[in-house]
Amino acid sequence: MSATSAHRPRIAYLITNSEIGGAQAHVADLMQAMRQNADVTLLAGGDGHLFASAQAAGIPAIRLRMLDNALSPVRAVQALRELNTALREVAPDIIHAHSAKAGALGRVAGKVLGIPVIYTVHGFAFKPAAPWRQRLAARVTEWLLAPLTTRLICVADGERELARSLPIAGSRVSVIRNGLADVAERAHPGAPLRRIAMVARFAHPKRPDVLLEAFGQTGLAQCELVIAGEGPQLPAIRARAQAMTPAQVALPGSIHDVPGLLASSQIFVLVSDHEALPLSVLEAMRAGLPVIASDLPGIREQLDDGRCGILLEDKQPQTLARALQALAADAPRREALGRLARQRWEQQFGLARMIQATWAVYQDTLASAPRYRASARQRHAQN
Template identity: 35%
Template sequence: MIRRNRILIAITRAERGGAPKHVVDLIIGLREKYELCLAIGEEGYVVDEVRKAGVPVHIIPSLQRNISPLKDLRAIYSFSKLVKSFQPDLIHGHTFKAGMVSRLAGALNRVPVVYTPHGWSFMDRAPKVWQIAAPPIEWFLGLLTRKVICVSEDEYNLAVKRGVISATKLTVIHNGIGDDPHRARPGAHGDPTQIIMVARFAPPKAYGLLIRTVAGLEIPFKLLLVGEGPLEQEAKNLVLQLGLSDRVHFLGTRADIPQLLAQSHIMVLSTNWEGLPIILLEGMRAGLPIVATDVGGNREVIRDGETGLLVPAGSIEALRSALHKLIVSPPLREAMGKAGRLRYEKHFMLERQMQKTIALYESILNNESSK
């Protein structure tokens, strides 16, 4: 029997979210072609889905998001042991910490590594400490990287601008997602109009700004907030303070996102920085008009005035105006939703992402075999 090439895929967190969902889709799409193994820092959604797909999972408890020199050294040691036992032909690390551990372990074991940051940690509007500390770290790790997959042109351009890695090592592969039968009816008259945001309750997502924005809307609406995270209680307290408990609803982590989108009229994403959010693709797939901040890869997904409305990050006035414009105009919502669905079909189907990823893998693997 011919041995299939082995790919070791790594990510830090197992929670529901954009990068974890990307990894699940990637593994399911690659499992017939390659022999795969997943390294991850915890149990959770990703692990459950990958095990269901019949792919082995290796939990590395020391692989955590927060910087901790001792735990990080343990993670590198554990990951290196896994590399020696699994003997991958290629390693693909996702997000900063798993990407760091993957590249260091890959260099120690002479295995080529591909890295997908899913949004650089030094992006505009990121914490100042990361804008200062992350570029030199990424520059060093870039020396150990065979290829970096940027999920957006913005991510590519920022890497080149900051000089963190040679442009010859960068490539852009936009995120893609599989289709789903659930469709929204954004042009239907809501009673009231339902707005939805799906994101982790963390600083980049600017939930507080969104809550303050809708507090100033003087027309009926219902806002669904889907997700969990360290700032969830703070957001709930703000809703109580502003007297919005009857209009803003916290749904926690949900497995029925396509159904929730299909029941909504507008998607909103008020984030301060992004790579290329998968949730925007899910919104377009459902046929929803989208109001999003003009950051990162958002502008590569949303066509302003055609599939949704882009607003400056941090602007309550602009965000409120955009939401008001869509709430009062069902025909505009319908037109933008249809345009978004067509854009998803043309540019963001999962098959496109998989074809480009496999082509990249094969170019590296063929180069290795010819040495």
């Protein structure tokens, strides 16, 4: 990957929250890689770990105080004004927006300021499994904003299928699957079963409650269940875990050493009502862990239609309990599924593939907006 001219493009990465999460990890990887050939800036709400990641990499960052997930129209207008001010200061060639609210405000700001906007959809909110009010609001919003989207990036083929219902040309829609850099830590799933892990935010659409109840039905007395993550449902799940017998359940909150946790586990689980292409599943595949997960389109893509993992036919605790018991009793199968998952990750979900494909979208976007690019150079010179 290399810049095509002496001018280094300016890219503003925009995301609603700076907390720890899959989309935030995705943005951190993009910023770190793209800074070799572009001047990148982070714009985000909150005061989370993403700002620390940017600072450690020497990447300028602007905290947008009014940007959050609140549904208040007044606050949205205030956030848009704040965003416009920040974008005038940064004068980017491209806005690359992530997450729903940042994606909405970013596209409006891009239209007002004449800046091309690339929007990465980490999961459309109008999936059939979402509550109907959410589906309706999300579909109307995305339908209205589609004409303001210079390029739309979907992280899975299933998301592109949903995008076909929007008024945006197919030539402006790309599928770039999430990717991860490799790490040294590896799991040993064929070892005696000592730990089952799930890494997820304790909030809809994740279902740690299903895993907790299923684990209680397995009778795996010598095994520990670890569910790592933060979120509004964590206190309620902790209360339920404390009442369990046996009580070998750990809920450590957010952890920074996810590779270490996965390397010490023999099975990974993700239960969810809906997903796009979850990074937690990719992290488990990278570690060489067998994965048990909800049968959703994006996860089906990751696990190659179940060839390198177990897809749950429903979200009933007894269904998951049976799958856990079957893997617990079959170390060779755990070993085989873990090996196949690792091979699938190597072939399809490495970081370099994602970075190269995203850079190509940037280059194509800039090449198709020559008038803006010329005016941007003038603004850069003035700044």
